[in-house]
Amino acid sequence: MTTVAIAGIAGRMGRSIMSVQGEFRDIQITQGVVGSTPFHGVDTVDDASKLNPVDVIVDFATPRGFSAALAAAVRNKSGFVSGSTGLSDEQVEELAAASETIPVLLAANFSVGVNILEHLVESAAKAAQGFDIEVFEAHHRNKVDAPSGTALFLGEAAARGRDAKLNDVAQWARQGHTGARSDEEIGFQVVRGGSVVGEHTVFLLGAGERIELTHRAQDRAIFARGALRAASWIAGKAPGNYTMRDVLFS
Numbered sequence: 001m002t003t004v005a006i007a008g009i010a011g012r013m014g015r016s017i018m019s020v021q022g023e024f025r026d027i028q029i030t031q032g033v034v035g036s037t038p039f040h041g042v043d044t045v046d047d048a049s050k051l052n053p054v055d056v057i058v059d060f061a062t063p064r065g066f067s068a069a070l071a072a073a074v075r076n077k078s079g080f081v082s083g084s085t086g087l088s089d090e091q092v093e094e095l096a097a098a099s100e101t102i103p104v105l106l107a108a109n110f111s112v113g114v115n116i117l118e119h120l121v122e123s124a125a126k127a128a129q130g131f132d133i134e135v136f137e138a139h140h141r142n143k144v145d146a147p148s149g150t151a152l153f154l155g156e157a158a159a160r161g162r163d164a165k166l167n168d169v170a171q172w173a174r175q176g177h178t179g180a181r182s183d184e185e186i187g188f189q190v191v192r193g194g195s196v197v198g199e200h201t202v203f204l205l206g207a208g209e210r211i212e213l214t215h216r217a218q219d220r221a222i223f224a225r226g227a228l229r230a231a232s233w234i235a236g237k238a239p240g241n242y243t244m245r246d247v248l249f250s
């Protein structure tokens with residue numbers, strides 16, 4: 001049995017994880033960390049530093065709760081699985097430092113479908129010489145970071161397929177007299193509204209033809225299941241920085 005604590009348990013993702021936990025017979029969620037919203041159904045603390053030791057901490061507490069959850073995992077020698085997006089460069093460095101002593105896994109998207117899509121995007125970008133690449137994403141009206149972590153994940157795969165670094169080629173926004181697009185740029189379009197769980201399309205636009213690689217998330221439970229699958233997989237692993245590729249394809 002793998003014991004798990006959820007940071008951000010009262011949020012949308014925390015609640016979704018609680019609703020699918022029964023599908024995982026090897027996982028027992030023993031505690032949760034709450035922010036300003038209370039949560040009933042499992043023992044909660046208001047600060048990750050007060051967590052009892054568990055095998056794995058699963059973090060969906062957004063960048064606001066990430067560092068405290070990671071520090072608790074390091075202190076208790078727990079595995080650490082995080083889906084929080086919009087992390088600062090310092091927080092990404094904290095995660096790299098933690099991976100020296102505990103197993104960690106950060107995924108912008110825990111769905112099996114998006115992780116398969118990421119493979120497809122990399123190989124399509126490699127083969128589609130001379131095509132223009134654009135990434136589109138849509139999310140619900142309450143999402144606070146943009147472009148989504150998943151859009152960046154897919155953009156990085158496209159850039160890798162072209163032996164480029166996303167930060168060198170990304171075109172984050174266009175407005176006014178922008179001039180013609182360059183060959184190498186990867187453009188991002190963002191839609192926010194309603195209750196969209198998550199939609200991503202990578203366009204590869206050639207002369208006279210175009211490819212659209214799309215993933216549509218219909219239910220948050222796909223992320224929740226992926227996160228618990230990762231938690232079950234990472235328990236007892238050697239210290240290191242793991243990805244969903246390791247969980248799904250190794």
Ligand code: NAD
Nearest residue numbers: 008010011012013034035036061065083085108109110223
């Ligand atoms: P949410 O706003 O519904 O929930 C976040 C929760 O964290 C809230 O209850 C908030 O009170 C709590 N919180 C804030 N600070 C905290 C702290 N210091 N300690 C403990 N809890 C704290 O957001 P959500 O939709 O559940 O998404 C959470 C994060 O996960 C976001 O960053 C989102 O982008 C990301 N996300 C990732 C995936 C994925 O597959 N990786 C999927 C969906 C969402």
